[in-house]
Amino acid sequence: MFLDGLDVSMVGVALPSIGTELGLSTTSLQWIVNGYVLGYGALLLLGGRTADLLGRRRVFLIALAVFAAASLVGGLVDDGTLLIVTRFVKGVAAAFTAPTALSILTTTFREGPARNKALSIFAVFGASGYSSGLILGGLLTSAGWRWNFLMPVPLAILALVAGIALIPRDRPADAGGHDLAGAATLTAGMLLAVYSVVSAPERGWADPVTILLFVLAIALLAAFVVIEQRIAHPLVRLAILRIGTIVRANLAIIVLFGSYLSFQFMLTIYFQAALGWSPLRMAFALLPAGLIVAFVSPYMSRVINRYGTQRPIIAALVSLSVSYVWFLAFGGDPTPNYAADILPSVLLIGVGFTLAFSSIMSQATAGVEDSEQGLAAGLVQTSGQIGGAVVLAVTTALVTAGSHSADGAAVATFEQYRPGLILVTGVALAGLAVMLLGAGRRRRDPEPEPVEDDVLEPAVP
Template sequence: MRAHVTSLPVTATTAPRSTSASHDDQRWTPRLWGVLAVLCLVMFLDGLDVSMVGIALPSIGTELGLSTTSLQWIVNGYVLGYGALLLLGGRTADLLGRRRVFLIALAVFAAASLVGGLVDDGTTLIITRFVKGVAAAFTAPTALSILTTTFREGPARNKALSIFAVFGASGYSSGLILGGLLTSAGWRWNFLMPVPLAILALVAGIALIPRDRPADSGGHDLAGAATLTAGMLLAVYSVVSAPERGWADPMTIVLFVLAIALLTAFVLIEQRMAHPLVRLGILRIATIVRANLGMIALFGSYLSFQFMLTIYFQAALGWSPLRMALALLPAGLIVAFGSPYMSRVIDRYGTERPIVAAMVSLSVAYLWFLVAGDDPTPSYVTDILPSVVLIGLGFMLAFSALMSQATAGVDDSEQGLAAGLVQTSGQIGGAVVLAVTTALVTSGSHSADGMSAATFDQFRPGLTLVTGVAIAGLAVMVFKRRKRDAGDAGPEPVVEDEVLEPAAP
């Protein structure tokens, strides 16, 4: 069961992957660069959207009268649609054709961006963010699966993934500055700005991305898709809404029970389907499991940290959106300028060592701010900048390495599934940690909106949580490395030493 890319001979991935020659002989033609440029532009849009909207949150809350809990939904509305449908998006690309799914989803993304910039109601804005997240759930894994089936596993793919990550970081860093400038002119421009770029990517994608055929065999697991999507949506909604409703509230308990029942039904369905949405055997590969856990720690801690800093700096310290953006800019610049070298790092050291270093960097960053940030007038150079720099280093080291580890050794026909798995972990992990973080932060507030009287002490429980999430991610990686042969000083094998038990055929 393999999807075939028919237009670019250089994208064939059936050559043996075990020899260095098969890794090094791929020729980067102008059209191949063009395909990568389209995929990178979409990655750029993701980074741009996240950072611009994050900077605009306090302004949105002021104009539309939204509380901190409601502002969380502007972030989590996107994350819910994104995370809950990522697996369906990745597998749909495998089964229906990557090019078709990518272009349709990109068109919806552009339309949702336009509508989001025109609405004047908080609920409608959250709905458009959800729709945009659904569209991204199809563009993101499809873009990654197009990349991983276009570039052969090894140096070529590592280089492409590093460039891919650079554009994500560039979008993020650009979004910080643009977000600060555009929010000063009006927060709606933060939603309208991505529209022309999305249209440009759509037109270029139609012209450059080669046509591909759906998988030669296989079925569409509608029952599995329905139970997985409903179960994940309900599970994340339960976590997000529980703090406001109450964890012991009967409705909260019912929602959790229903979510567990749906996800259990999904597992049972996948075990009996001839062509499942998710081949559960892929979760028996240890490196894929670790990559997914690492992505949970990365996005779960970072998304919540940025959310808290955005509100703390602007609402509690009175910083302008532009000053807030400039304060976080070094992190984006480090990722943008450092990611091009990550392919060399991964080629030399493998994936696990950069991930361990990343988790150390993130843990120290959050711990530093937790200790040093408790000052009514914090010094940027000594109290804030060290955390920002360490976060940039951590993200630079982790993102490409986690993506490489999550898709290494996976057949082309399941690249969409592998890409969807790791991105789902990041988004769902981010949504859950952000929901709990928001509950911890707002529980210490005595003001109606949870923002106007904000103090550092109000954010301390949330900062403690994100620090713990990063340390937990580090513990997962360190525990694995302690189990490795002490005499193995070189890069870890990509496939060997990965299988927890024989994978299902």
């Protein structure tokens, strides 16, 4: 989790330096990011289910070794195409490590207070990795962009050694390992779907190729659904999608990642392009949000134990919505006062993410058999990635549409970002309305059994 956050934020800071040294166009630089998103978002669901079927420990360790190797190669290559290939391979590896790591936690610790605390600690490392990456990215880029790729290598090796020593051996699931047609249609359909989303802003949403790719992706995913309904041992048991809490958790993470990632994307560009801030100053401006997640997340288990998962998720969406509205109202000053105009939005977005992440992960894996924990983990993480990619793609299109003045000259003003900000605000408010509607139709979360908050109690094998 720490590695994923670290890698994503460090590489984003290094993009301008990479483009200068390797002679890459803006389009090619975009694929250094999108290559990772393509491999990660497209294969998360398959990665989580593969962990159930082949064994979580085995899949985790192999994927982590691939992640380390791809990081090393990425820091050594001198060709832009090869660099993009290594990013895709890293995304594929992360698509197997991320849901497998989550399912290792959810199968190791009993559902309830123990699992909630484990998930809270899990969230701490993700936030710490992302926040550290923003600062380290700015510092390492000044020494050379390659260090941004080489930095994760020793950490991945350390995690690999710790995994070999600490992760208990587990048994693969008894059924579901022979659905080759389902695996093929799911992989191809998700790859096409994610590729369509990340390439649409460049090609155009109404472009015939974009439309054809979306149609093919839908056809492949429809074929996957038909196969899963007819095969004796499906790769994915579709009945899991009829569990209300899981559906709500997946909708919530679509809203969380879709609005949060798009908002942060606009802030990083706005601070540097419109306000003229350096990458390091921009990183420090966003740092309070990461610090809130890092320092408050360990206490989220107590919140979930007392109030359940739905109420913290609703509170999180309220916090995010207020954050976006505040920035819309006060962030457009050409010479903003950071403490009064920007910091409140940054703090509120940190509070929102803190309340949401652990609660969503807990709700998305609650009541699921151990044999399908990888599936549940992959499903919620896939929803987050797809939601983030779709909203970010639309946001990018809106910002780009307003990025030139009437005479064609590039401009960088707050008005350029206003349509995107309105979009993320609308996404957050729509998600809040759906969660409130769902809360009104369901019973209150059952009270957890009284277990000490400070104890991480493993499940009995």
